Amino acid sequence: MVKRRLFYLFIALVIVAFAGAQAWWERVDEDMIFEPLVAQEATEDKSDSEEVVEFTEPAQEPEDAEDTYAEDADEEESEKEPTDTKVTPEEKVSEERPALANRSTTESRSSTPAQDKPAEEETPAEAAETEPTPPAKRSVTYEDYTVRAGDTLWTISQDQGIPLPELLKTNNLTENSSISPGMILSIPRHQIPQRETPGERYGELLDWWTEAQYLWPIGQNARIIDFETGQSFMVRRSYGAFHADVEPLTAEDTRIMQQIWSGWSWRTRPVIVEINGRRLAASANGMPHSIQTITNNNFNGHFCIHFQNSTRHKDNLQQADHQQNVLTAAGRN
Numbered sequence: 001m002v003k004r005r006l007f008y009l010f011i012a013l014v015i016v017a018f019a020g021a022q023a024w025w026e027r028v029d030e031d032m033i034f035e036p037l038v039a040q041e042a043t044e045d046k047s048d049s050e051e052v053v054e055f056t057e058p059a060q061e062p063e064d065a066e067d068t069y070a071e072d073a074d075e076e077e078s079e080k081e082p083t084d085t086k087v088t089p090e091e092k093v094s095e096e097r098p099a100l101a102n103r104s105t106t107e108s109r110s111s112t113p114a115q116d117k118p119a120e121e122e123t124p125a126e127a128a129e130t131e132p133t134p135p136a137k138r139s140v141t142y143e144d145y146t147v148r149a150g151d152t153l154w155t156i157s158q159d160q161g162i163p164l165p166e167l168l169k170t171n172n173l174t175e176n177s178s179i180s181p182g183m184i185l186s187i188p189r190h191q192i193p194q195r196e197t198p199g200e201r202y203g204e205l206l207d208w209w210t211e212a213q214y215l216w217p218i219g220q221n222a223r224i225i226d227f228e229t230g231q232s233f234m235v236r237r238s239y240g241a242f243h244a245d246v247e248p249l250t251a252e253d254t255r256i257m258q259q260i261w262s263g264w265s266w267r268t269r270p271v272i273v274e275i276n277g278r279r280l281a282a283s284a285n286g287m288p289h290s291i292q293t294i295t296n297n298n299f300n301g302h303f304c305i306h307f308q309n310s311t312r313h314k315d316n317l318q319q320a321d322h323q324q325n326v327l328t329a330a331g332r333n
Helices: 002-056 065-079 096-109 124-130 153-160 164-170 208-215 251-261 320-329
Strands: 139-146 184-191 221-226 232-239 244-248 265-275 278-286 303-306
Touching: 153 164, 164 184, 208 278, 232 251, 244 251, 251 265, 251 278, 265 303, 265 320, 278 320, 303 320
Parallel strands: none
Antiparallel strands: 139 184, 221 232, 221 265, 232 244, 244 303, 265 278, 278 303
């Protein structure tokens, strides 16, 4: 009896196992057939959608989403760049330089940098273009001068092209100090960098006290060009500490000067002073007055030429019309 029950139980287990195996096999067989069909249909659907995108969109989207984000950000940053960046006169900055800088900034902000594009680096020449050249600064060097027989502090200052007050201050002297042959004096030499101008017809805008007076020392000749007419004549700087006191070099120079002013006049005019290859913005009046050193030029006295911030000798005040003319000659108004 027990054996029969065990036999029936065994048969039942075999039947259950067989039925489970058959169901499992049918399920596997169905997946093997159904999944390729689904994959094929998905491929066809994808193909159809890509064909639609191809006709509706100008370009397919790149595979790397992060690369696309970085490039889109580059374009947006480039569009936001101001167009009124200032470029330096001395050197023109390439128009591509701001876009290059923005690309570097945008890529550094992205979470993952693009791997298929090497980082762009500026060459030394490009870096030099992006960095504006700072303006050159004034400098002073000193030379030794040995006093000779017959020298005075005044003659030394004129011969060396240095204002007497500066010569005295540099050597800890006063106007009453005495000098003797063999004495060593220190002579300051000023290096004045050239300034840019708005155009060829304009002059450099230089401060009288720190720049212009050192480029045109007492005793040196220069050409004066009338800014309005272009007529010119030669002069010599004879005196002047607060501005330049000058005289026409010859009688012909006096004639040209008188023609420019239509006779002698205190009226001021913008002029250009040409000396040693430099063109300086200045202002002049047209009236002979006071002392002179040149006696054969048909000009009884001297006239005044002013530069930026120069003053009158009588009261050490700036004269407004002279200063306005200086700006005109420099192209600043």
